[in-house]
Amino acid sequence: MxxxxxxxxxLASALNDPAPPPATAEASPAAPRTNxxxxxxxxxxxxxxxxxxxxxxxxxxxxxxxxxxxxxxxxxxxxxxxxxxxxxxxxxxxxxxxxxxxxxxxxxxxxxxxxxxxxxxxxxxxxxxxxxxxxxxxxxxxxxxxxxxxxxxxxxxxxxxSDLERGMNYKAAVDNFYGGVQLRMAERLKISKSQLSRYIALTEIPPALVSAFHSPMDLQAKYAEKLLPLLRDPSSRAKLEAAAEQIASEQSFRRSGDEQPIAGPEVMARLLKAMVAKGRAQKAAIESPVGAAIGQVEKDQQKILTLSLSPSDLSVDEILAALRPIIERAKICTAKRR
Missing domain, CATH: 3.90.1530.10 (Conserved hypothetical protein from pyrococcus furiosus pfu- 392566-001, ParB domain)
Structure with a gap:
């Protein structure tokens, strides 16, 4: 079923079944097991x-x-x-x-x-x-x-x-109907205060980070517990927002090519990984065969390349020709390290 x-x-049973008689002092049967x-x-x-x-x-x-x-x-x-x-x-x-x-x-x-x-x-x-x-x-x-x-x-x-929709709804309701007291609202809705707090905390995540997720459905309430402490530190916030911007750019590129989006857990892992990266990433322009900039290549401390392409009138073959030297250099560097 x-x-x-x-x-x-x-619900139908609740409406149709008569209420049981109240227990008397002489006979106090054991309370029915809550199911x-x-x-x-x-x-x-x-x-x-x-x-x-x-x-x-x-x-x-x-x-x-x-x-x-x-x-x-x-x-x-x-x-x-x-x-x-x-x-x-x-x-x-x-x-x-x-x-x-x-x-x-x-x-x-x-x-x-x-x-x-x-x-x-x-x-x-x-x-x-x-x-x-x-x-x-x-x-x-x-x-x-x-x-x-x-x-x-x-x-x-x-x-x-989405958890974000619920959080925004709960945040408005706790102020409008329950005097800003989450405990009062939780008791009225018959949910735990900790669960209610997690939903409402999610609304504090800025749009810059929300945009890194393919859909609001991917942004789970439990993520707020890890992200919010980092967002309160200015240096950590800057790293998170930079990583989120990069991920959002990749999500947009994948959507335009009908590719699978970056899943929520992977987005979260990459955001947290940005907190432990040391130094600055190396960036360079990607140029077409005639010298026009068509995008950017970025290499992080783990030697991972991230390619970002800008809209252009170039053909697929011309774009591949511009990317080929970058990929060949990456292969050579990998071989030398071995």
Missing amino acids: SRRSLISEA FTNKRLEAFGEAARIVKRPTIRLKPAECSVWPGNARDYSMLDEHRLRSLIDSILAEGSNRVPAVVRRTPNAELPYELVTGTRRHWAIAWLNANHYPDIELIAIIEDLDDEAAFRLADIENREREDI
């Missing part, structure tokens, strides 16, 4: 409350997207949501209802609280030959704090939300 099916079944389902039901209290509500059908254009949700709507695209689009097309709509709330004083009548991916997918289908598909939703009367908790419950079951 899938995790989602397990949760749905548990995974019981623990998850604590966090899914809000979801259990709305799961049986009647649904409505509406167009995605009828509701705005609440900015308090962790998911970055601007990062959604057809490729990322292809399987969901196909599922909605096969079913005729979304099987799991989204949650909206009324917005009487706004331009649109509803605001989407949960179901961002479903909203985007159906909006895309409406714009691409399927204008009759509607979004199935439940109307809930929620204030912002309750909306945040409900969205967080759903998002914790999603694997395609």
